[in-house]
Amino acid sequence: AKTTLPAPDVTTTVVVIVPTTTMMQATTTAGTVATTPNATPSLTSAEDIRNHFLDVAYTSTNRLERLDYDADKPRLVISVVSAGENDVALIERTARDFNEASPTVKLSENIKESGSGDIQIKFLPQDGLSAIELDDVTESGVFSELLTRRELFQGNVPAAKILRGTIYLNANLKGAARDHVIVRSLMYQMGLTGESTKFADSVFYAGENTNTDLTTVDKKIITMLYADEFENGMTMEELRKVIYLPCFRNNI
Numbered sequence: 001a002k003t004t005l006p007a008p009d010v011t012t013t014v015v016v017i018v019p020t021t022t023m024m025q026a027t028t029t030a031g032t033v034a035t036t037p038n039a040t041p042s043l044t045s046a047e048d049i050r051n052h053f054l055d056v057a058y059t060s061t062n063r064l065e066r067l068d069y070d071a072d073k074p075r076l077v078i079s080v081v082s083a084g085e086n087d088v089a090l091i092e093r094t095a096r097d098f099n100e101a102s103p104t105v106k107l108s109e110n111i112k113e114s115g116s117g118d119i120q121i122k123f124l125p126q127d128g129l130s131a132i133e134l135d136d137v138t139e140s141g142v143f144s145e146l147l148t149r150r151e152l153f154q155g156n157v158p159a160a161k162i163l164r165g166t167i168y169l170n171a172n173l174k175g176a177a178r179d180h181v182i183v184r185s186l187m188y189q190m191g192l193t194g195e196s197t198k199f200a201d202s203v204f205y206a207g208e209n210t211n212t213d214l215t216t217v218d219k220k221i222i223t224m225l226y227a228d229e230f231e232n233g234m235t236m237e238e239l240r241k242v243i244y245l246p247c248f249r250n251n252i
Contacts, residue, residue, distance in 0.1 A: 044217060048198060050243070053221040055196040056204045061148045064234040066191030066225050068145055069104040077108045078186075079117030082124075082171060087182060088113065090212065091121065094183050097214045098190065101222035105190075118142065119189055121182075123171040132161050132168055141165030145232040148193060152185060155208075160185040176210035183212045191225060191232070 057064060067076070078091060088111050095107035107119075118141050124132075134149045147164040154173060159181040161168040167185045170178075183203055195206035202218050203211050214222070224230075229242040239245065 049217055049220050049224075050245070052196050052198055052202070052204075052217055053224050054245075055198070056192050056194045056218075056221055057225045058194065058236070058239070060194035062235070063146070064191060064225065064230055064232055064239075065145070065147050065193055066230065066232055067105050067143065068232050069226075069228075073118070075106045075108045076119060077112060077117040078119045078121065079112040079115060081120070081122040083111075083113065083121065087123070087178075090179055090182055091186065094186055094212075094214070097219065098187075098222060101214070101219035102226040103223060104226045104228060107190075119165060119167070119186075121167045121169060121186070123169050126158060126170050126172040129158055129161060129168055129170050134161055134163060137161075137163055137166070139164045139166070147189070147191070150188065150193070152181060152188070154181055162188050164189075176212070179212045180210045183214075184209075187214075190222075192222070 057066070078095065080088060080091065083091075091111050092109050095109045095111075099106045099109070120140055134151065141164070143164050145164065147162075149163045150161075151158065152160040152162070154170075154177045157170065157173070157177075159170050159173060159177075162185055167189055169181060169185060173181060180203070187203060192204060194204065196202055196204050197206050199205060199215065199217055200207065201211055202215050203209075203213070204218065205211060224243075227242075230239075236245070
């Protein structure tokens, strides 16, 4: 939700209100992949959610890298190359979860298995993925918004290479590792470029991670990132005009 604060004589500041939520706090055991939620639910504060937002949507690039809403293209089309049935089903589910959270930009939930799309997901053998030089690849699609190119790893294994409009995925990955990389890469394409150490059940958790379900807190930061008040390229100074950021985050 958003409210307009009483303005001085000239300026008006729009503040994005960060709600609290009750959720299961998760923990991890060193050397394992699985996460185990605590038995007692705890209140996740607005501060926790705000920090999760900054960690995942801002800190890694020092700017927002979301896709901006275009009224002429209300839903972005995803196309896949060499994807399996389970891959397509997972992408559809992730698009649906993203759409439930985003108040503006939406993803088509009908995944194209041929032809072009606004976002292309290409599954390649690991050798083929390793041969791609991110600095040399030409961006695809119609997007003009900034996105930092990045290679993702699952453990020590090359998992994905991402640039605006295209995601290259390691087709050799199997099971939970493959599923996590699919979800994480698509969310990276949507501007969720960072990691968090706070929530072990988050798709964006910085430790060992095979999570595939966007948590309640993950969805809240998608809602924040895709609010009307935000846009691609916003800096910390610009963010502070629309979201309350305490002094302890001044060093970002």
